[in-house]
Amino acid sequence: MRLNNPASISGSFPDKHRRILPTRVVVAGSSNRDKSNGSLLMATDESTATLKEMRDGYAEVVDPKSGVSGGVQDVYGEDTATEDQPVTPWSVSVASGYSLLRDPHHNKGLAFSEKERNSHYLRGLLPPTVISQELQVKKMLHNIRQYQVPLQKYMAMMDLQERNQKLFYKLLIDNVEELLPIVYTPTVGEACQKYGSIYSRPQGVFISLKDKGKVLEVLRNWPEKNIQVIVVTDGERILGLGDLGCHGMGIPVGKLSLYTALGGIRPSACLPVTIDVGTNNEKLLDDEFYIGLRQKRAIGQEYAELLHEFMTAVKQNYGERILIQFEDFANHNAFDLLEKYGTTHLVFNDDIQGTASVVLAGLISAMKFLGGSLADQRFLFLGAGEAGTGIAELIALEISKQGLIVSSRLESLQHFKKPWAHEHEPVKELVDAVNAIKPTILIGTSGQGRTFTKEVVEAMASLNEKPIIFSLSNPTSQSECTAEEAYTWSQGRAIFASGSPFDPFEYGDNVFVPGQANNAYIFPGLGLGLIMSGAIRVHDDMLLAAAEALAGQVTQENFDKGLLYPPFKNIRKISAHIAAEVAAKAYELGLATRLPPPKDLVKYAESCMYSPAYRTYR
Numbered sequence: 001m002r003l004n005n006p007a008s009i010s011g012s013f014p015d016k017h018r019r020i021l022p023t024r025v026v027v028a029g030s031s032n033r034d035k036s037n038g039s040l041l042m043a044t045d046e047s048t049a050t051l052k053e054m055r056d057g058y059a060e061v062v063d064p065k066s067g068v069s070g071g072v073q074d075v076y077g078e079d080t081a082t083e084d085q086p087v088t089p090w091s092v093s094v095a096s097g098y099s100l101l102r103d104p105h106h107n108k109g110l111a112f113s114e115k116e117r118n119s120h121y122l123r124g125l126l127p128p129t130v131i132s133q134e135l136q137v138k139k140m141l142h143n144i145r146q147y148q149v150p151l152q153k154y155m156a157m158m159d160l161q162e163r164n165q166k167l168f169y170k171l172l173i174d175n176v177e178e179l180l181p182i183v184y185t186p187t188v189g190e191a192c193q194k195y196g197s198i199y200s201r202p203q204g205v206f207i208s209l210k211d212k213g214k215v216l217e218v219l220r221n222w223p224e225k226n227i228q229v230i231v232v233t234d235g236e237r238i239l240g241l242g243d244l245g246c247h248g249m250g251i252p253v254g255k256l257s258l259y260t261a262l263g264g265i266r267p268s269a270c271l272p273v274t275i276d277v278g279t280n281n282e283k284l285l286d287d288e289f290y291i292g293l294r295q296k297r298a299i300g301q302e303y304a305e306l307l308h309e310f311m312t313a314v315k316q317n318y319g320e321r322i323l324i325q326f327e328d329f330a331n332h333n334a335f336d337l338l339e340k341y342g343t344t345h346l347v348f349n350d351d352i353q354g355t356a357s358v359v360l361a362g363l364i365s366a367m368k369f370l371g372g373s374l375a376d377q378r379f380l381f382l383g384a385g386e387a388g389t390g391i392a393e394l395i396a397l398e399i400s401k402q403g404l405i406v407s408s409r410l411e412s413l414q415h416f417k418k419p420w421a422h423e424h425e426p427v428k429e430l431v432d433a434v435n436a437i438k439p440t441i442l443i444g445t446s447g448q449g450r451t452f453t454k455e456v457v458e459a460m461a462s463l464n465e466k467p468i469i470f471s472l473s474n475p476t477s478q479s480e481c482t483a484e485e486a487y488t489w490s491q492g493r494a495i496f497a498s499g500s501p502f503d504p505f506e507y508g509d510n511v512f513v514p515g516q517a518n519n520a521y522i523f524p525g526l527g528l529g530l531i532m533s534g535a536i537r538v539h540d541d542m543l544l545a546a547a548e549a550l551a552g553q554v555t556q557e558n559f560d561k562g563l564l565y566p567p568f569k570n571i572r573k574i575s576a577h578i579a580a581e582v583a584a585k586a587y588e589l590g591l592a593t594r595l596p597p598p599k600d601l602v603k604y605a606e607s608c609m610y611s612p613a614y615r616t617y618r
């Protein structure tokens with residue numbers, strides 16, 4: 001449906017846009033239909049709406065009476081408002097007939113009403129029954145539960161996303177606790193490991209070394225034009241699974257479905273990008289199903305040039321306020337990119353800053369319910385990479401206190417680790433470090449599974465009445481310890497949270513529900529706050545604000561079950577609160593460009609959110 005026959009486009013459109021315009025755009029008349037391809041633009045109040053301009057699949061619709069612009073509308077019809085794109089009551093566009101059923105943005109499957117089937121040339125293309133979206137959700141959930149293997153569930157979800165986007169999001173939003181582990185960690189990790197075999201359709205843009213000099217053109221091949229957020233990876237450190245090269249694409253795709261499901265960003269405004277500079281993963285280079293460049297990773301200038309071209313092209317194509325989330329880059333590049341582009345672009349690194357914010361939120365709520373202050377705690381980190389140092393930095397920002405890397409290693413340390421080096425005898429075993437340093441809080445960001453051994457957890461439990469233990473590495477296989485281990489080895493005293501989800505665990509008379517200290521709590525709301533305020537830079541104070549907003553959503557009841565985080569089932573409400581606090585910070589810091597600020601930021605955030613409910617096609 002997207003690329004229609006350009007031959008019949010009127011000559012007034014610039015050539016470069018022809019290929020993506022519908023062959024005919026109809027503003028007046030209720031049943032106009034271009035017989036040649038079935039494309040149809042309907043104005044619900046046809047007499048007053050005129051189409052002022054078409055460009056790149058967008059139409060600016062103006063009400064001639066008031067002269068008020070309805071804003072730029074996606075003529076393929078998504079119905080969420082942002083300040084740039086308010087929804088007008090009088091402009092909708094849909095394809096019809098068979099192409100409507102094949103268009104994931106508008107397909108409703110069996111939920112098309114009798115009336116819609118009549119007016120959109122669907123008769124005979126669907127079986128007679130008409131069902132509700134609720135029943136479709138029930139059916140899909142039933143089907144997904146039939147699969148025993150998580151990867152099969154993942155593939156069924158991806159398939160649904162390609163077939164019926166609104167149903168995909170409705171299913172995910174209404175069943176977030178059940179389906180998050182499927183579209184996100186841990187299953188997305190396995191999907192990335194097998195991405196070559198399960199790959200069926202492009203879900204984002206691949207930019208490889210072959211595209212050097214043409215990155216802008218490559219971006220313009222993506223059908224959606226009004227992008228608000230990009231998640232980009234180079235695949236070098238996918239979760240705790242290491243270098244997965246081009247197969248890392250599963251991560252931006254997963255993160256962006258969360259942007260929509262948890263943060264309410266329109267799906268068409270989300271662009272997953274994988275930058276392929278090769279891989280050092282020998283297994284993948286030898287894998288006949290590998291989909292990326294078969295070469296060792298480019299480094300140094302060659303790497304920097306491609307990244308720079310990408311960053312420049314993104315801003316050129318999408319403007320100053322495009323949000324770029326760096327995801328799963330290896331340490332050295334992650335810190336360099338953030339430093340290099342933090343002052344010129346709206347960027348943040350999810351693994352450094354998103355993770356830091358979510359962990360800080362958990363610690364703030366732990367302090368609130370246990371008593372005590374962060375300044376009185378001793379932190380021990382296993383893993384001084386992006387997450388570890390990012391967390392330490394944000395905690396330090398909150399309490400002006402330092403982390404714990406021994407300074408005898410200072411010379412050999414990477415620059416981002418140096419601020420956290422402490423005077424201490426080098427220690428070999430983690431358990432010795434625990435006994436020597438006597439931390440109250442142990443945080444694992446090592447990417448190494450099962451490193452919080454029985455001895456380590458027991459040592460934490462002997463030192464603390466309520467040892468706080470965070471096993472943050474993903475997916476589950478890389479978690480420093482399991483929930484069961486943390487609760488059993490501490491005799492049920494640990495305050496435990498993990499990056500990947502664990503089931504509730506029964507210990508003695510209690511059922512402990514482990515919290516999921518995953519940046520998924522933060523980035524969707526953070527992104528929404530940045531976008532809705534038109535922020536032009538990310539500031540550390542916004543991460544603190546996000547952490548406090550998240551901690552503010554935890555109730556005594558949550559904590560009594562062992563939870564440092566509110567349940568994911570309320571995530572849209574949580575995201576709205578985070579977004580509001582982030583936007584408030586952006587306004588306060590003079591970094592917001594959407595003026596004047598809305599009066600009630602929480603309400604405004606909620607009103608901006610994408611709705612997965614079907615719309616009626618007249």
Ligand SMILES: O=C([O-])CC(=O)C(=O)O
Nearest residue numbers: 185239240351474518519
């Ligand atoms: O993706 C996740 O679950 C959290 C994250 O950013 C990572 O582990 O790299």
Ligand SMILES: [Mg+2]
Nearest residue numbers: 327328350351
């Ligand atoms: Mg990550």
